[in-house]
Amino acid sequence: MTGWHLDDDVLRRYVERTDSLTEGASAEQHLLSCEPCRARVNAAAGVIELSVIDLAAVWDRTRDAIEVARPSVFERLLRGAGLPAHEARLVAVASAFRGVWLTGAAAVLAFAALAAAMGHARGLWLFLAVAPVVPCLVVASSYDPWMDPALEPELVTPYPALRLILLRTIAVLALALPAVLLFGLVVPGETAFAWLLPAVGFVAVVLAASTWVSPLRAAIAVSCAWLALVSLLATRPGSPDAIIQGRAQTGFLVLAAASFGIFLLRRRQLRQLRPWR
Amino acid sequence: MDSGPSDETLLAAVAERDMSAFRTLYERHAGWLAIRLTRRCNDRDLVADAIQDTFVAVWQRPRGFRGDGDIAAWLWGIAIRRLVSRLRTRRGVAAVFEHPGAAPAAEDQVLLSVEYGDIGQALARLSPEMRAVIQAVVLDGLSAKEAAQLLHVPVSSVKTRLHRAKAHLRAVLAEGSS
Numbered sequence: 001m002t003g004w005h006l007d008d009d010v011l012r013r014y015v016e017r018t019d020s021l022t023e024g025a026s027a028e029q030h031l032l033s034c035e036p037c038r039a040r041v042n043a044a045a046g047v048i049e050l051s052v053i054d055l056a057a058v059w060d061r062t063r064d065a066i067e068v069a070r071p072s073v074f075e076r077l078l079r080g081a082g083l084p085a086h087e088a089r090l091v092a093v094a095s096a097f098r099g100v101w102l103t104g105a106a107a108v109l110a111f112a113a114l115a116a117a118m119g120h121a122r123g124l125w126l127f128l129a130v131a132p133v134v135p136c137l138v139v140a141s142s143y144d145p146w147m148d149p150a151l152e153p154e155l156v157t158p159y160p161a162l163r164l165i166l167l168r169t170i171a172v173l174a175l176a177l178p179a180v181l182l183f184g185l186v187v188p189g190e191t192a193f194a195w196l197l198p199a200v201g202f203v204a205v206v207l208a209a210s211t212w213v214s215p216l217r218a219a220i221a222v223s224c225a226w227l228a229l230v231s232l233l234a235t236r237p238g239s240p241d242a243i244i245q246g247r248a249q250t251g252f253l254v255l256a257a258a259s260f261g262i263f264l265l266r267r268r269q270l271r272q273l274r275p276w277r
Numbered sequence: 278m279d280s281g282p283s284d285e286t287l288l289a290a291v292a293e294r295d296m297s298a299f300r301t302l303y304e305r306h307a308g309w310l311a312i313r314l315t316r317r318c319n320d321r322d323l324v325a326d327a328i329q330d331t332f333v334a335v336w337q338r339p340r341g342f343r344g345d346g347d348i349a350a351w352l353w354g355i356a357i358r359r360l361v362s363r364l365r366t367r368r369g370v371a372a373v374f375e376h377p378g379a380a381p382a383a384e385d386q387v388l389l390s391v392e393y394g395d396i397g398q399a400l401a402r403l404s405p406e407m408r409a410v411i412q413a414v415v416l417d418g419l420s421a422k423e424a425a426q427l428l429h430v431p432v433s434s435v436k437t438r439l440h441r442a443k444a445h446l447r448a449v450l451a452e453g454s455s
Contacts, residue, residue, distance in 0.1 A: 015312060021408050022400050024316065025416045031309060032350045035284075042308030053311045053325050059303055062329045063296075066336045 006030060006037050015044045078171065105134050106179055129230040132198035133223040134179075136206045139172045140219030169203065197252040202226070204259035211266035284348035292339040303332055306349065310356050317417075317427065318360055327360040334359065357417055361426045399449040407442040410435055 006014070006027055013019040014027045031038050078088040113127055177196060202222050209218030282290075282298070284305070290298030307328055314324040334341075334355055342351045400408065413424035414435070421439070425432040 017316060020401055021412065025412070028313060028416070031313075032353060033347050035305075035349075038305070038309045038349065041312055042305075045308050045312050053315070053321050053328070055307045055311060055328075058307065058325050058328050059300070062303070062332045062336075065329065065333045 004030075005034065006040070011037070011040055011044055015041060105138050109134055109179060125230060125234045129227055132202055133219075133226050135173060135177060135199045136202035136222055137219045138175075139169050139203050140206050140210070140215035165207070169207065173200070173203065197249050197256065198226075201252040201256040201259070204256040204263065208259040208262040208266070211263060285344075288335075288339050288342055288348060291336065299332075299336060302335070306352050307332070309349075310352060313353065314356060314360055317357065317413075318364065323363050324360065327356055327363050330359040330363065331356040354418070357419065357427075358423065361419070361423050364429075365426050399446045402449065403442055403445060407438050407445070410438040411442050414439055 010019070010023060010027055014024060017024075019027065031041060075088045108130055113131075177199065181196065202219075205222050206215055206218045209215075209221070212218075213221075281301070284302065287298045287302045287305075291302060310328055310331065311324060314327055315321065318324055318327075331352065335352070341355075342348060400411070403411065409428055410424060413419045413427055414421065417424075419427065421432050421435045425435045428435070430438075
């Protein structure tokens with residue numbers, strides 16, 4: 001720091017932007033290393049009110065920005081996909097997206113796929129029983145009030161419940177279906193796509209049923225029905241593939257479409273979501 | 278004048294998550310940064326965003342300051358780059374080429390030439406576009422790419438203009454000395 005400082009005229013011209021390039025450059029160079037002159041610029045800017053920038057407001061925004069926790073990886077992914085920030089937060093806050101749930105669901109699938117890939121006869125049945133119901137269980141837990149305490153305040157706000165649930169469902173499917181597909185590729189003797197329609201169909205059934213009962217109950221009922229059907233077929237001779245082949249696929253498609261239609265028709269009942277006990 | 282803890286002390290406190298030190302640092306520097314940034318970009322909202330980005334970056338990485346030089350210079354380096362990256366996402370925002378009323382009065386011209394010698398006059402005779410490039414590259418220390426983003430011109434234009442401006446200055450100075 002030298003004894004030399006910007007004189008008042010130069011300072012005024014600098015703040016008012018009536019200086020020349022060289023004078024401005026000289027002032028800026030000096031300002032970088034001179035704290036007293038910087039303070040004078042700050043003061044002059046306040047007096048002349050040339051600085052239309054509301055620095056107090058900028059400070060508030062800055063403080064907000066650093067105090068808000070960094071969004072989760074999943075939330076940032078959603079925002080990257082074009083979802084507005086507040087919706088990304090609503091979708092990502094679902095407990096189903098907490099890593100534990102997803103890891104658990106993936107582990108179950110992986111275990112079943114592994115068993116099937118080992119060629120164990122029961123393994124294929126296990127995969128057949130587990131894979132299609134995992135997505136609908138995850139979807140149900142993504143908006144069940146019992147699983148997700150954050151949901152109750154969300155549903156009393158004017159935010160449309162339908163939109164929230166659909167967004168979450170799409171997010172779950174975007175995560176779960178590739179997983180089902182991936183594990184399906186490991187299972188021998190079957191095209192991976194065959195697992196998709198049952199999975200989508202069950203999700204639609206859960207959505208529709210959740211206009212009457214809680215989503216989790218619906219998902220558990222669907223899963224039990226499916227498990228019963230699979231175990232019934234397992235006691236009979238023949239390939240387990242039959243249940244997801246040919247006409248069965250058409251059936252799942254019809255099931256998905258019909259259930260989704262019911263869900264849309266009865267969407268107003270969603271506001272009556274209550275904890276299941 | 279404002280006496281108190283030095284910027285270095287404040288920055289060390291910010292690294293320890295001291296919010297009041299951060300506030301002091303903001304109050305000390307946001308003002309002149311805003312003034313200097315508005316000399317580079319006319320859009321005040323963008324400048325406000327750039328200031329916010331700058332201080333958020335300072336809060337997140339206070340140890341980015343390596344201890345060489347002034348903290349003010351370090352802050353300016355962050356701020357001008359944040360402005361450039363904000364400008365990159367926005368089209369149609371004019372960077373400042375010419376200051377309003379930038380033509381200095383005759384006596385100022387004389388004073389300038391006394392104070393800065395021939396170089397001042399030579400710079401004053403550059404076209405606004407060339408001056409903007411000189412300002413961005415030579416005075417603000419931006420790369421050609423960053424300057425191109427700030428001024429909304431292709432990188433090749435920045436290089437050409439810089440080259441021409443240097444040639445022009447060299448010619449004017451040679452003329453003056455002979």
